[in-house]
Structure formats: C-alpha cells, structure tokens
Amino acid sequence: MKFTVDKQERYTYLKLEESTFNSLIAPDLKSEFVFYRNEGIKNLILDLSAVEYVDSSGLSAILTAERLWKGFGTFVITGVVSDNIKKLITISRLDTVLTIIPTRQEAIDYVLMDEIAREIDSDPEEGQ
Numbered sequence: 001m002k003f004t005v006d007k008q009e010r011y012t013y014l015k016l017e018e019s020t021f022n023s024l025i026a027p028d029l030k031s032e033f034v035f036y037r038n039e040g041i042k043n044l045i046l047d048l049s050a051v052e053y054v055d056s057s058g059l060s061a062i063l064t065a066e067r068l069w070k071g072f073g074t075f076v077i078t079g080v081v082s083d084n085i086k087k088l089i090t091i092s093r094l095d096t097v098l099t100i101i102p103t104r105q106e107a108i109d110y111v112l113m114d115e116i117a118r119e120i121d122s123d124p125e126e127g128q
Contacts, residue, residue: 001028011111012036013104015047015079021058033065042073043111047104049079054088066098074114075099078107 002017014032018025036044044065048054054062062077069075076099080086089095101107 001025003029003032007041010115011043011045011074011108012041013045013047013108015050017050019050019052021048021051021054021061023055023057026057026061029061030064033061033068037068037072043075043115044069044073045076045078045104045107045111047079047107048077048085049081051079051085052082054085059088059092059094062098063094073118074111076101076107076111078102078104 004015004017006013006015014036016025016029021029033044046062046065051058065075078101080089080100080102089098089100099110101110
C-alpha cells in the first residue's frame, strides 16, 4: 500500500496513493487507522484524490476510521474527485455519516475549527 503522511501538531493528513482502494489495501489501511488512534492522534484527514475506485472493503475501512474517531476527535475525508466514488458514497448513504470536505485546505480548516469548538465546549470556566 502506498500512502503519504503529513503529521502536524493538531492533525495528521494521510493521502492514499493508490488508484484502487479494495480488499487488498483495506486491511493495511485499517491497521494504520488503529495505530494512529492508539498513538493519540486527535484529528485525521484522509485524502482520496488519487483513488478512482473503492469497493465495499474500502468503505468498511473508512467506516472503521469514522468509528475510531467518533467522540475522540475529528475524521474527515477530502479529495473525493472520482464520480464512481461519489456515486457509491451517495447510493450507500454514507454522505449522511461521513464528513466529506472538497479540498485539503478546507479539510484542515474544518478540523482546526472543530477542535477549537471542542475546546470551548469542554472549558470548565464557560459555565461560570
């Protein structure tokens, strides 16, 4: 599996560098997700801009990440440019579950704003 990772202070950006996200790749990516979550990475951005095809195993890996970060931080998908992937996400109604942001910069901005909102919500002095 080919991918690039950019770890920043407040988020990690992972770009899958494969044209096909299928059952050959999904288990390895799930392992990466678990590793990052266990490492304490609060916010993960998954870039699918190089991906042209996703099968059910790929969708399962994406949903695994969504579950891992739910209530812990933020998981965002960006770079969904393939019409096939867009249709699959819409047909499977995952567009109602996943946070999908068009560009890398918008995804970064979203993650940072979401983190600020979580910090404000958990501020103990807010209720005083």
